[in-house]
Amino acid sequence: MKKRSLRHSALLSSVLVSLAAGVSATGASAETFRWASNTDPQTMDPHAVNSAPVLSFLNNVYEGLVRRGEAMAIEPSLATSWEPLVGQNGWRFHLRENVTFQNGAAFTAEDVLFSYQRASSEAADVRSWFAPVADVTVVDDYTIDFVTTAPNPLFPDSIANFMILDKGWAEKNNAVLPASDAENFATMNVNGTGPFVLSSRDPGVKTVLKPYSGWWDTATHNVTEAVFTPIGNPATGIAALLSGEIDFIQPIPLQDAKQVESRKGFKILEGEETRVIMFGFGHEHEKLLYSSDVKDANPFKDPRVRLAASHAINMASIDRVLFRGKIEAASQLVPAGISGYSEKNAARHEYDPKRAKELLAEAGYPNGFSFGLKCTNDRYINDEALCRAAASMLSAVGLKAKLSTGPVRDYWTQLRADDFDMYLLGWSPGTFDMEHPIRFLLHSQDDAKKLGSWNFGNYSNARVDELLPLIQQEINPTNRQNLIDEVVSITQKDAAYIPLYTQPLIWATKENVDMTQRADNFFLLRWVTVN
Amino acid sequence: MFYFIYKRLIQSVFVMLAVAFLAFSLFRFVGDPITQMTGVETSVVDQERLREELGLNDPFISQFGRFTVDMLQGDFGYSFRTRQPVAEMIASRIPATLELGVVALLISLVVGIPAGVYTALRPRGVITQTILITTLIGISIPTFVIGIMLIFLFGVQLGWLPTFGRGETVNIGFWESSFFSIDGWRALILPAVTLGVYQLTLTMRLVRAQMMDVMRSDYIRFATARGVPMRQLYFRHALANTMVPVITIIGLQFGGVIAFSIVTESVFQWPGMGLLFLESIRFVDIPVMGVYLVVIAFFFVVVNLLVDLLYVAIDPRLRV
Numbered sequence: 068m069k070k071r072s073l074r075h076s077a078l079l080s081s082v083l084v085s086l087a088a089g090v091s092a093t094g095a096s097a098e099t100f101r102w103a104s105n106t107d108p109q110t111m112d113p114h115a116v117n118s119a120p121v122l123s124f125l126n127n128v129y130e131g132l133v134r135r136g137e138a139m140a141i142e143p144s145l146a147t148s149w150e151p152l153v154g155q156n157g158w159r160f161h162l163r164e165n166v167t168f169q170n171g172a173a174f175t176a177e178d179v180l181f182s183y184q185r186a187s188s189e190a191a192d193v194r195s196w197f198a199p200v201a202d203v204t205v206v207d208d209y210t211i212d213f214v215t216t217a218p219n220p221l222f223p224d225s226i227a228n229f230m231i232l233d234k235g236w237a238e239k240n241n242a243v244l245p246a247s248d249a250e251n252f253a254t255m256n257v258n259g260t261g262p263f264v265l266s267s268r269d270p271g272v273k274t275v276l277k278p279y280s281g282w283w284d285t286a287t288h289n290v291t292e293a294v295f296t297p298i299g300n301p302a303t304g305i306a307a308l309l310s311g312e313i314d315f316i317q318p319i320p321l322q323d324a325k326q327v328e329s330r331k332g333f334k335i336l337e338g339e340e341t342r343v344i345m346f347g348f349g350h351e352h353e354k355l356l357y358s359s360d361v362k363d364a365n366p367f368k369d370p371r372v373r374l375a376a377s378h379a380i381n382m383a384s385i386d387r388v389l390f391r392g393k394i395e396a397a398s399q400l401v402p403a404g405i406s407g408y409s410e411k412n413a414a415r416h417e418y419d420p421k422r423a424k425e426l427l428a429e430a431g432y433p434n435g436f437s438f439g440l441k442c443t444n445d446r447y448i449n450d451e452a453l454c455r456a457a458a459s460m461l462s463a464v465g466l467k468a469k470l471s472t473g474p475v476r477d478y479w480t481q482l483r484a485d486d487f488d489m490y491l492l493g494w495s496p497g498t499f500d501m502e503h504p505i506r507f508l509l510h511s512q513d514d515a516k517k518l519g520s521w522n523f524g525n526y527s528n529a530r531v532d533e534l535l536p537l538i539q540q541e542i543n544p545t546n547r548q549n550l551i552d553e554v555v556s557i558t559q560k561d562a563a564y565i566p567l568y569t570q571p572l573i574w575a576t577k578e579n580v581d582m583t584q585r586a587d588n589f590f591l592l593r594w595v596t597v598n
Numbered sequence: 599m600f601y602f603i604y605k606r607l608i609q610s611v612f613v614m615l616a617v618a619f620l621a622f623s624l625f626r627f628v629g630d631p632i633t634q635m636t637g638v639e640t641s642v643v644d645q646e647r648l649r650e651e652l653g654l655n656d657p658f659i660s661q662f663g664r665f666t667v668d669m670l671q672g673d674f675g676y677s678f679r680t681r682q683p684v685a686e687m688i689a690s691r692i693p694a695t696l697e698l699g700v701v702a703l704l705i706s707l708v709v710g711i712p713a714g715v716y717t718a719l720r721p722r723g724v725i726t727q728t729i730l731i732t733t734l735i736g737i738s739i740p741t742f743v744i745g746i747m748l749i750f751l752f753g754v755q756l757g758w759l760p761t762f763g764r765g766e767t768v769n770i771g772f773w774e775s776s777f778f779s780i781d782g783w784r785a786l787i788l789p790a791v792t793l794g795v796y797q798l799t800l801t802m803r804l805v806r807a808q809m810m811d812v813m814r815s816d817y818i819r820f821a822t823a824r825g826v827p828m829r830q831l832y833f834r835h836a837l838a839n840t841m842v843p844v845i846t847i848i849g850l851q852f853g854g855v856i857a858f859s860i861v862t863e864s865v866f867q868w869p870g871m872g873l874l875f876l877e878s879i880r881f882v883d884i885p886v887m888g889v890y891l892v893v894i895a896f897f898f899v900v901v902n903l904l905v906d907l908l909y910v911a912i913d914p915r916l917r918v
Contacts, residue, residue, distance in 0.1 A: 109680050109881075110680060110681065117637025117639055118637050192635075192637055192640055194644070195637075195639040195641060196639070248651075249683070250676070250681040250682050251681075254680070254681055270680055271869060271877060273763075297867075299864060299873070299876065299877065299880075300864050300865055302746050302749075302865070303746075303749065303762050303864075303867050306749045306750060306754050307762050307867075310760075311757070476628065476629030476633075476634060476879075476880065476882050477630055477882075479630065480629065480630040480633065507639075514641070514643055515643075517643070520642050
């Protein structure tokens, strides 16, 4: 009796399973493109948050005056051309005519002015882009001037992610400012000029985009519907790709690349991100916080000690062991190819433990010393493993690093509170120009001028501080490069930071999908072709 | 009876307050919400202004007080991360978690109780040993490993079931349900099994132990002697008497299933409250974390209350 009832349920479950199998055979329709990433864009408001997941996603929906092409160079978008203003500092943008927003409204200079006011308001997290702007004036419907406080050759480059909203739409829906405490209409709804419109949105679960038929540019993609799902757990994401439920995922863990590649029907897109991983020092600290032997001084104040640390690190073996040969060693705070990259200083401090020991001895620490090394364990690829390896390499020359790692969510707070002797940092130049890390990482801390805000150890060099405004204002490219070369040369000799490598970027797709992997890790649907 | 319920509800308010207090005292160690909310280029001055606006510079007691007073007035606040109302965010995730929890519970009961009875009645059989060993393995492997193994077997290798998400859902009023489409059920199977394995093993072992105990008792012997049919004996007399402790444990465990479905939800990208909580931790979204913990405390209290009421329904002796 009992036996039979058990057998019944076994039979029932096998029927259920085969039923399920039958259903899965009739998969989803082919024209829908499904993709996943590890973070959901937290808002649909292009001015509310200055974060890569949001800006990357919204670049499909909204557009700026300029946009970045496949190789990161800026190209005309809503502006067809731009030139420096005559007689004053700033830029004039000539706008594209016959562009309509997704709600049918016409695009004019008024929308640009409105978007500028919105994006530079206190409630907007992107307002730092407009720090150099003194005034914006509408010349006519299709011409607008951005007046800057000083000559600013890089301004057009710096606003590639400044997205234009429709003034009428925002006013009608009470979304004149980005949401600061409660949500507003623009948090969940969009009205851009871009190639895709928002079809539905369930935050954290699923967001659906459809092509915008009225887009001014010629669509080269063949996507009829795009479904985005955030998948936080990397293993789940890989499983979703391999089972065919999604067509594309960005990024994937380094260690999974091989597995995906070895399967039929899938491929890996590999590139270099623009993010340089580096070690920084507590330059202005009077003494070490985590040392058990040197308690009354901070040896890292001495450039020889910092150089010793730099010579102690064997990048080739880090690359081979931790990154499977996928990383490019870095000599400065931006990777080669970024504008302003200093070719003259392209040689990094070579791995030379003997030299490192000599330098330490010269600095008065022949037996080395112990100190604290702070690292994240969930921010950069293999960050914890990297720090472990580096700590043992440093220890080998006498720099006995006591490693402590933690999640990124309270890492910056600790660094801001000067709670470190040496620390790990990754930096991606938001403007894709060397000026960016000089402004944020090398210039002395100056909260009022908003300079050096990520220079946690407060590296301070009067000449570097003097050079930054010159670099920002220099129009002549050769002169500008000379100024930058000088900064790179100074900071390299000083070992202000130890640049380690450029972080690799790994995406995975089905074999039949073609797309462009941009170095800023932005994924744009307009470059997708499903074959 | 009503007094009893009333008393429990009053107690629940204190439980929730205590949870909120503990939660709030821990939040300071989770991280800094401001650096998670702003981009790298945001100036220190702007960060400070935002910190001030959100009241994060206020002392712990006044932050906690504000949270509690707002909660009591039904104002659950807004998420730091998405700016959406927290009440709405959590409410929209409740159906997913509850449905997953209920199905996991049903699986554990439908499989666990018969298996418990069987293994009690045939303690030395080969099937019994097999069941006991398999479930022991099942209970020893961490949930996320079971989940990933199931995903790779049924999702990737065999391609039978979806690997993530809820599949197709149907809205019934505010309730987004997976129960009304085949796609929804298919998506439910793997996470529900993953979540239910532990519960299943527990139920089975509990039923087995209780059943073996009861089968040795005098009234079963007398019933056997009287010639009561075996089926009636096992299920009506023996099983019914094992149910009181079983229900207590299962009931209490159900609160745990809801609360700790976090791991399963993360492995299957199941859009429930647990997943929301995990995301909130990542972004130091204090309002969402606070409300989530209070809601979970409330669930525990309600489940306990229901268990107490069920006792009375099952065991006539308690009604006196």
